[in-house]
Amino acid sequence: xxxxxxxxxxxxxxxxxxxxxxxxxxxxxxxxxxxxxxxxxxxxxxxxxxxxxxxxxxxxxxxxxxxxxxxxxxxxxxxxxxxxxxxxxxxxxxxxxxxxxxxxxxxxxxxxxxx
Amino acid sequence: xxxxxxxxxxxxxxxxxxxxxxxxxxxxxxxxxxxxxxxxxxxxxxxxxxxxxxxxxxxxxxxxxxxxxxxxxxxxxxxxxxxxxxxxxxxxxxxxxxxxxxxxxxxxxxxxx
Numbered sequence: 001x002x003x004x005x006x007x008x009x010x011x012x013x014x015x016x017x018x019x020x021x022x023x024x025x026x027x028x029x030x031x032x033x034x035x036x037x038x039x040x041x042x043x044x045x046x047x048x049x050x051x052x053x054x055x056x057x058x059x060x061x062x063x064x065x066x067x068x069x070x071x072x073x074x075x076x077x078x079x080x081x082x083x084x085x086x087x088x089x090x091x092x093x094x095x096x097x098x099x100x101x102x103x104x105x106x107x108x109x110x111x112x113x114x115x
Numbered sequence: 116x117x118x119x120x121x122x123x124x125x126x127x128x129x130x131x132x133x134x135x136x137x138x139x140x141x142x143x144x145x146x147x148x149x150x151x152x153x154x155x156x157x158x159x160x161x162x163x164x165x166x167x168x169x170x171x172x173x174x175x176x177x178x179x180x181x182x183x184x185x186x187x188x189x190x191x192x193x194x195x196x197x198x199x200x201x202x203x204x205x206x207x208x209x210x211x212x213x214x215x216x217x218x219x220x221x222x223x224x225x226x227x228x
Contacts, residue, residue: 004157043204044219050216093157100163101213101214102148102160103148103160103208105157107155108155
């Protein structure tokens with residue numbers, strides 16, 4: 001079974017600064033997807049960024065980018081120019097490319113943004 | 116619909132009562148997933164459907180939990196004889212097909228008293 005580990009329960013960043021959230025995962029599969037979801041106080045789940053394991057290029061979405069290290073099974077999220085609206089819980093998630101397609105989530109990192 | 120809709124948003128029930136949680140996925144989405152999220156934790160998989168077929172129910176914690184999607188659209192998660200430990204946020208997500216991103220509903224917060 002796949003597992004996802006987020007070792008930082010809480011992180012804090014100053015507005016306009018850069019922060020990196022860590023995620024590691026364990027799998028025996030070679031083809032899969034990785035995601036970062038944001039959960040603001042409204043408790044909605046919002047997809048931030050997605051990475052296909054077969055792609056070597058790291059995904060980027062505006063101020064959000066990932067550092068995907070397949071051999072190390074690491075998938076960190078970098079938020080540049082942090083904004084107050086970035087304050088939320090962030091969940092890393094894994095999904096197989098075959099078989100069961102459900103998401104396996106980490107336990108989350110709470111990000112605080114200081115003005 | 117425009118997004119995944121779940122109802123009710125909040126449900127308080129007495130221990131021992133049955134509850135039914137509803138999920139209305141995005142129109143045309145093939146796959147529908149149910150997750151449960153405890154406070155301070157990530158969502159955990161319960162079950163999922165492709166069309167009306169329940170493909171995997173390995174995440175259902177016990178036989179008090181069941182789910183159906185009879186016409187391949189709206190789904191109902193039923194919890195019989197609720198217990199306090201069932202209190203959590205129950206989330207539904209749908210995907211257009213098995214390889215596309217999941218869209219989540221707002222969730223149903225269930226409190227068993």
